Amino acid sequence: MADKLLFLTGKLAQASLRKVLSEMGSLPFDFEIHELGLSVAALMTDKMIARRLKPEDYEGFKEIIVPGRCRGDLQKLSKQLGIDIIRGPEEVKDLPLYFGRERKPVDLSRYDVSIFAEIVDAPERDIDSILARANYYREAGANVIDIGCLPAEKFPHMEEAIVALHEEGFKVSVDSLEIDDLRRAGKVGADYLLSLTEDSYQLAEEVDSVPILVPKVSGCLASLERAMESMDKINRPWIADPILDPIHFGLTNSIVRYHELRNRYPDAEIMMGVGNLTELTDADTSGINAVLFGIISELSINSVLVTEVSPHAHKAIKQADVARRMMFSAKEDSSLPRDITPDLLVAHERRPFPDSVEEITELAANIKDPNYRIKVAEQGIYMFNRDGMIHETDPFAFYPQIKLKDDVGHAFYLGAELARAQIAWQLGKRYTQDEELQWGCSVSAESENLNEQKQEGTTMKSGKKCGPIK
Numbered sequence: 172m173a174d175k176l177l178f179l180t181g182k183l184a185q186a187s188l189r190k191v192l193s194e195m196g197s198l199p200f201d202f203e204i205h206e207l208g209l210s211v212a213a214l215m216t217d218k219m220i221a222r223r224l225k226p227e228d229y230e231g232f233k234e235i236i237v238p239g240r241c242r243g244d245l246q247k248l249s250k251q252l253g254i255d256i257i258r259g260p261e262e263v264k265d266l267p268l269y270f271g272r273e274r275k276p277v278d279l280s281r282y283d284v285s286i287f288a289e290i291v292d293a294p295e296r297d298i299d300s301i302l303a304r305a306n307y308y309r310e311a312g313a314n315v316i317d318i319g320c321l322p323a324e325k326f327p328h329m330e331e332a333i334v335a336l337h338e339e340g341f342k343v344s345v346d347s348l349e350i351d352d353l354r355r356a357g358k359v360g361a362d363y364l365l366s367l368t369e370d371s372y373q374l375a376e377e378v379d380s381v382p383i384l385v386p387k388v389s390g391c392l393a394s395l396e397r398a399m400e401s402m403d404k405i406n407r408p409w410i411a412d413p414i415l416d417p418i419h420f421g422l423t424n425s426i427v428r429y430h431e432l433r434n435r436y437p438d439a440e441i442m443m444g445v446g447n448l449t450e451l452t453d454a455d456t457s458g459i460n461a462v463l464f465g466i467i468s469e470l471s472i473n474s475v476l477v478t479e480v481s482p483h484a485h486k487a488i489k490q491a492d493v494a495r496r497m498m499f500s501a502k503e504d505s506s507l508p509r510d511i512t513p514d515l516l517v518a519h520e521r522r523p524f525p526d527s528v529e530e531i532t533e534l535a536a537n538i539k540d541p542n543y544r545i546k547v548a549e550q551g552i553y554m555f556n557r558d559g560m561i562h563e564t565d566p567f568a569f570y571p572q573i574k575l576k577d578d579v580g581h582a583f584y585l586g587a588e589l590a591r592a593q594i595a596w597q598l599g600k601r602y603t604q605d606e607e608l609q610w611g612c613s614v615s616a617e618s619e620n621l622n623e624q625k626q627e628g629t630t631m632k633s634g635k636k637c638g639p640i641k
Contacts, residue, residue: 173198173199173200173201174199174200174201174233174234175200175201175202175203175231175232175233176200176201176202176203176232176233176234176235176236177202177203177204177205177228177229177232177234177235177236178192178202178203178204178205178235178236178259179205179207179212179215179220179224179235179236179237179238179241180204180205180206180207180212180238181206181207181209181210181211181212181213181214181215181238182206182209182210182537183210183211183212183534183537184211184212184238184263185204185206186533187263187530188204188263188266189204191263191264191266191267192204192266195266195267195270198270200233203232205224205228205229207219207220207223207224208223212238212240212241213238213240213241215237215238215240215241215242216241216242216243217241217242217243217244217245217247217248218243220237220241220243220248220252220256221248221251221252224252226252229252229254232254233254233255234254234255234256234257235252235254235255235256235257236257236259237256237257237258237259238258238259238261239258239259239260239261239262240261241258245257245258261603262525262601263525264522264525264526265522265525268510271510277500277511277512278500279496279497279500279511279512280496281496281499281500281503282492282495282496282499283471283473283495283499284464284467284468284472284473284474284475284495284499285314285315285473285474285475286312286313286314286315286474286475286477286488286491286492286495287313287314287315287316287317287344287363287365287442287474287475287476287477288308288311288313288315288316288317288477288478288479288488289317289318289319289346289446289476289477289478290304290305290308290316290317290318290319291319291478291480292319292321293318293319293320293326293329293332294320294321294324294325294326294329295321295324297328298328298331298332298335301318301332301335301336302335302336302339305336305339305341306339308488309341311486311488311489311492312488312489312491312492312493313477313488313492314342315341315342315343315344315362315363315474316336316341316342316343316344317343317344317345317346317363317365317476318332318333318336318343318344318345318346318356318361319346319347320345320346320347320348320349320352322348322349326352329345329352329355329356329359330355330356330359333345333356333359333360333361334359334360337360342362342363343361343362343363344361344362344363344364344365344383345361345363345364345365346365346366347365350371350374353367353371353374353380354374354377354378356380357374357377357378357379357380358377358378360379360380361378361380362380362381363380363381363382363383363410364378364380364381364382364383365382365383365412365476366382366383366384366385366412367382367383367384367385367398368384368385368386368387368394368398369387369394369395369397369398369401370387372384372398372401372402375402375405375407375409376405376407381407381408381409381410382402382407382409382410383409383410383411383412383442384398384399384402384409384410384411384412385398385412385413385414386398386413386414389414389416389421390414390416390421390424390425390428392413392428392431392432395411395412395413395432396435398411399411399436399439408440409440410440410441410442410473410474411432411436411439411440411441411442412441412442412443412444412476413425413428413429413432413441414428414444415429415443415444415445415447415448415463416447417447417448417451417452418448418451418452422447422448426466429441429443429466429470429472430470433470433471433472440473440474441470441471441472441473441474442472442473442474442475442476443463443467443472443474443475443476444475444476444477445459445460445463445475445476445477445487445491446476446477446478446480446484446487448463449463449477449478449481449484449487450478450480450481450484453483455483455517455518456483456484456486456487456490457486457490457515457516457517457611457612457613458515460487460490460491460493460494460515461490461494461497461508461515463494464491464494464495464497464498465498465508467495467498468495468498468499468501468502475491475495477491486612486613489612489613490514490515490612490613492612493512493514493515493611493612494515496512497511497512497514497515509521513609513611514611514612515611515612516611517610517611517612517613518598518600519598519599519600520599520600520601520609522601523547523595523598523599523600523601524547524548524549524599524601525601526546526547526548527548528548528550528553531546531548531553531555531560532560534546534555535553535555535559535560538555538556538557539557540556540557541556541557541558542556543555543556543573543585544556544604545588545589545592545602545604546602546604547592547595547596547602550562551563551564551596552564552566552569552589552592552593552596554569554573554585554589558574561573564593564596565593566586566589566590566592566593569585569589573585588604588605591608594608595608
């Protein structure tokens with residue numbers, strides 16, 4: 172006998188929920204839908220469920236599925252009611268995907284690529300500033316802090332910086348074109364040195380640092396191989412970096428070099444510096460990182476050097492962290508890197524418009540109060556209440572058509588929501604009234620929490636709270 176699942180919902184979403192479940196075809200479970208006695212399912216809370224759900228309502232069921240936006244402690248509620256209560260997806264339309272993934276939850280805790288994050292202006296920073304930047308990089312996902320030395324600029328406190336970073340638990344690499352800088356770094360205990368060539372590899376005999384080897388001549392794989400062979404002769408570990416070149420300055424050939432190096436040396440430790448693409452291409456770094464880490468995953472590259480110099484690359488390290496985890500998961504499952512995490516979908520979403528015009532029209536016909544609801548579909552923005560529905564694509568076009576009393580707070584709220592809806596419609600992002608648009612890992616959790624705190628308790632003159640529409 173198949174397990175029985177009980178879906179809790181509100182009045183307005185009941186028909187849509189039944190339709191989606193029915194269209195999923197053969198299911199490994201039986202289900203029933205229970206309307207909890209409220210209009211909007213998103214307003215559901217754990218306390219509301221405890222008050223309104225009777226034991227006979229869920230007798231014989233294995234689990235209760237509640238809407239993704241249901242608030243409260245569901246674990247505590249499960250113990251109180253004696254049945255597992257599971258938070259489903261935020262959107263009803265995502266239920267098929269939700270149940271497709273239920274058999275094997277995505278594990279994003281694992282990765283096989285180390286991130287070296289470079290502080291490119293380290294000589295210009297004092298120790299406290301270097302440590303602060305290093306902590307920011309570590310929180311973004313960095314495994315190694317790379318201290319960048321600047322050409323022809325003195326760095327008298329380099330040793331002090333390396334010691335301070337080690338005391339804070341960081342692994343440290345030093346990046347310099349000057350062999351004296353690398354010698355100083357090695358003698359004070361730097362973990363890695365960037366970079367040595369076939370002419371300078373001997374420094375590795377003086378210090379314990381692991382060198383990153385690069386070609387003596389740009390693009391010369393043979394030069395890199397000679398450096399690798401020399402390191403093997405002195406029986407010291409190394410990491411090889413054929414160097415990724417910018418677009419129109421050898422990008423394709425450099426990718427070929429990585430491919431050739433991996434084929435020739437299946438077990439070699441290899442590094443790729445991605446900054447020549449993320450920093451030197453006017454395109455969103457989330458997409459560039461996704462593609463590069465796909466290549467990195469296919470070639471089993473072990474380490475990546477990441478920078479955040481250009482303002483448009485200010486989240487490159489966090490994006491690299493997400494990309495390496497996503498590609499690891501996809502590779503483990505022998506699957507495409509899809510439906511694993513939305514964190515690299517910054518400007519767009521794969522399923523931006525969950526509601527059709529017909530469904531929005533049906534919902535609008537059931538509204539009996541004066542509060543405005545806002546929905547976004549492929550055709551534009553829809554705003555409606557008991558007095559009717561307006562369809563536009565420009566927020567300013569709504570103003571002459573809506574009826575507002577002398578309520579500045581409500582007007583401000585609607586203006587902000589309509590502007591947010593316009594952005595979602597233009598970019599192809601999912602819009603949910605009273606919620607921030609989702610920008611993947613390009614918006615920090617701290618920023619999102621701050622926005623939520625600003626919205627909490629903000630009440631308009633009409634008495635309507637800037638929270639879920641009632």
